[in-house]
Amino acid sequence: MTAQIIDGKSFAESVRARVEKAVARLKAERGPTPALAVVLVGEDPASQVYVASKGKTAKALGVVSIERILPATASQAEVAAVVDELNADPNVHGILIQLPLPKGLDEDAILARVDPAKDVDGFHPQNVAALALGGAGGRAGLIPCTPLGSLMLLKAHLGDLSGKEAVVLGRSRIVGAPMAQLLLRENATVTIAHSRTKDLPEVLRRAEILVAAVGRPEMVKGDWLRPGATVIDVGINRLPPEASGGVSGKTRLVGDVDFASAAQVAGAITPVPGGVGPMTIACLMHNAVVAACRQAGLADPEEFAGLIG
Numbered sequence: 001m002t003a004q005i006i007d008g009k010s011f012a013e014s015v016r017a018r019v020e021k022a023v024a025r026l027k028a029e030r031g032p033t034p035a036l037a038v039v040l041v042g043e044d045p046a047s048q049v050y051v052a053s054k055g056k057t058a059k060a061l062g063v064v065s066i067e068r069i070l071p072a073t074a075s076q077a078e079v080a081a082v083v084d085e086l087n088a089d090p091n092v093h094g095i096l097i098q099l100p101l102p103k104g105l106d107e108d109a110i111l112a113r114v115d116p117a118k119d120v121d122g123f124h125p126q127n128v129a130a131l132a133l134g135g136a137g138g139r140a141g142l143i144p145c146t147p148l149g150s151l152m153l154l155k156a157h158l159g160d161l162s163g164k165e166a167v168v169l170g171r172s173r174i175v176g177a178p179m180a181q182l183l184l185r186e187n188a189t190v191t192i193a194h195s196r197t198k199d200l201p202e203v204l205r206r207a208e209i210l211v212a213a214v215g216r217p218e219m220v221k222g223d224w225l226r227p228g229a230t231v232i233d234v235g236i237n238r239l240p241p242e243a244s245g246g247v248s249g250k251t252r253l254v255g256d257v258d259f260a261s262a263a264q265v266a267g268a269i270t271p272v273p274g275g276v277g278p279m280t281i282a283c284l285m286h287n288a289v290v291a292a293c294r295q296a297g298l299a300d301p302e303e304f305a306g307l308i309g
């Protein structure tokens with residue numbers, strides 16, 4: 001069997017097109033112009049690249065982009081003051097704290113300080129609880145972007161997920177844990193596997209749906225999969241040049257799934273790059289527009305209908 005490729009890059013383009021349409025309609029109807037603020041503390045080069053890319057995407061879609069950059073030496077109180085100011089500003093609808101924060105800052109306290117209505121990353125305890133308590137079909141708060149994007153790809157590919165055997169490999173609060181909650185809301189039968197799981201290949205072989213978010217390059221092999229499984233590979237791992245198979249001096253991005261062997265067994269699989277990665281920023285923009293609508297007392301945009309049901 002050769003798996004169908006789930007093209008996250010083109011799906012993300014379609015999500016961005018929906019965002020652009022929703023923003024234009026809100027403007028035409030004199031509704032809010034969604035505005036997204038990103039708070040960056042310090043000078044981590046990877047974080048700077050992410051922040052620039054978020055700003056560029058926002059502007060391209062008509063979302064107002066605000067960047068608040070603080071030095072790595074900023075104190076807890078200084079970061080908190082910026083969050084408070086953004087919370088209080090009615091023209092700011094979404095707030096994202098670029099992680100990781102420099103050592104010495106209390107990340108949990110900063111994340112919990114963000115107004116849950118503006119928490120476009122879905123990391124505030126109130127949004128975490130809303131997702132956990134929502135139950136089947138309940139309206140969630142704001143949903144973390146990477147699991148949200150993964151769910152959109154799954155629903156576009158499989159339709160109804162009800163009754164499917166799903167295994168989520170990884171239980172981080174950013175990906176694994178919210179992903180499992182989302183699948184549960186879709187009435188899948190969900191197993192969460194992690195570093196203490198015994199006989200991992202055997203557990204994974206149950207999965208009609210596998211979401212791998214483990215952070216270990218090419219760990220999941222083809223013979224760990226159930227034939228025909230739908231595989232969402234969240235992993236983004238950069239292999240050094242010496243491990244990149246011949247192309248001298250070049251690093252290579254790989255997922256948590258060994259694509260070559262998995263594609264022989266799976267029914268469908270997301271590639272890396274070009275799978276879940278592009279969905280994350282598209283979903284961030286989606287969340288910024290949802291947040292703006294909810295703050296204005298409007299229904300969620302009609303343009304997003306059918307993305308997650």
Ligand code: NDP
Pocket residue numbers: 146169170171172173174175176193194195196197200213214215216234235236237256276277280
């Ligand atoms: P974390 O390191 O926070 O979590 C990894 C999880 O995998 C943990 O739950 C851990 O278990 C589990 N794990 C680690 N080793 C093993 C093992 N040998 N066997 C079984 N389980 C194991 O990672 P994240 O969730 O933040 O990220 C996961 C991957 O997704 C990374 O490659 C990351 O780069 C990528 N990512 C991609 C994004 C995107 O936009 N596409 C966004 C965010 C992340 P335990 O809890 O027991 O320690």
